[in-house]
Amino acid sequence: MQARSVAGEAARNLVTGTTRALWWALAFVVLVGGLAVADARVLVRVWQDADAFRSAGAAVQTLASEREQVVDGTRCQALSGVAGLTGAGALRPGAPVRAASMPSSDLTVWEVTPGVLDLLTTTARPVRTATGTTTGGLWLADDLAAALGASAGDELVIDDGRVRVAGVYTWPDDGRDRVLAYAAVVAVPATGTFERCWAGAWPVDDDAAGLLYSATSPGADDLRLGQLNSTRGSGYDLSGLVDARPTAVAPAAAAAVGLVLGYLAVRTRRLELASALHARVPKPFLTWQHLLEAGCWLAAALSVTAAATGVAALVGSPGPYLGTWATAGMAAGTGAAATLIGTLVGVLTTREKHLFRYFKER
Incomplete structure (x- = not known):
């Protein structure tokens, strides 16, 4: 047939x-x-x-020294290119400023390298971002922005002039470190020393997190390695x-x-x-x-x-x-x-x- x-x-x-x-x-x-x-x-x-897990900041490893600034900003920022780390950046306290719309109290300011702003886009969920790059101007926590009546793209009057609001980020009270809650963040060059080094590790890798120690000055002590948010466990084995x-x-x-x-x-x-x-x-x-x-x-x-x-x-x-x-x-x-x-x-x-x-x- x-x-x-x-x-x-x-x-x-x-x-x-x-x-x-x-x-x-x-x-x-x-x-x-x-x-x-x-x-x-x-x-x-x-x-x-x-x-x-990532949105809560649980995948961000932190290294901090409360006594002195022992983190090399350049080395910390350079960790962004290391295999196993999705981004890295350094932080240090900045000089407080006073806004004209809130004259009775100083605003907490953190100076950060650009890598921290990149981490904010995955862990802090920016709710409003001004047009342009992440450099220049202040990033405000949403609660602080609401208190100041400020939005992304606005100009904020402070004690020494005016500053542009580059963006507004959320920082919920979900167990994460409250360091950037109700604070203003400003990007600075990755030069000099800093107090903290943050790095995102995804998939979570304890060995990769240990690389943060390479960003500190020789002989530095009193260092604390941890998670930005430890309430969701120490790891997430996706595979x-x-x-x-x-x-x-x-x-x-x-x-x-x-x-x-x-x-x-x-x-x-x-x-x-x-x-x-x-x-x-x-x-x-x-x-x-x-x-x-x-x-x-x-x-x-x-x-x-x-x-x-x-x-x-x-x-x-x-x-x-x-x-x-x-x-x-x-x-x-x-x-x-x-x-x-x-x-x-x-x-x-x-x-x-x-x-x-x-x-x-x-």
């Missing part, structure tokens, strides 16, 4: 409903697609927890949590489900198959026919599953969309491959000599 005959028979079975394509496709979407969507949502939850997620078995489970679906899709038509074999239809013809039929309804089911998994991987996810979608989509891929294998097994295990038994069991 020719390939055109095989394709024609498969098309007729699909059109007439003999294949029951709609029902098998629906079963695939519900069972295998459900596993893929569930895996996507678990992965999104892992990314959300990781984002909350370990992804590997240990409860839906990590979704591809294997989807393969088992697909194998059963493909086998059942053929076994429910075993009388038809045995009759065709009795009529001297070659088994290779029947094998390719059923594979084509299964491939058609699988293509439709995979399209719906891929779309649903894509939506599940996108909604509320702060992590990499394509990576989440591809990882969760492995369940759909293995399920589809197993369905074709199940179809093949179903055809190959159907025997012409069992025709009478199939007839009695119908």
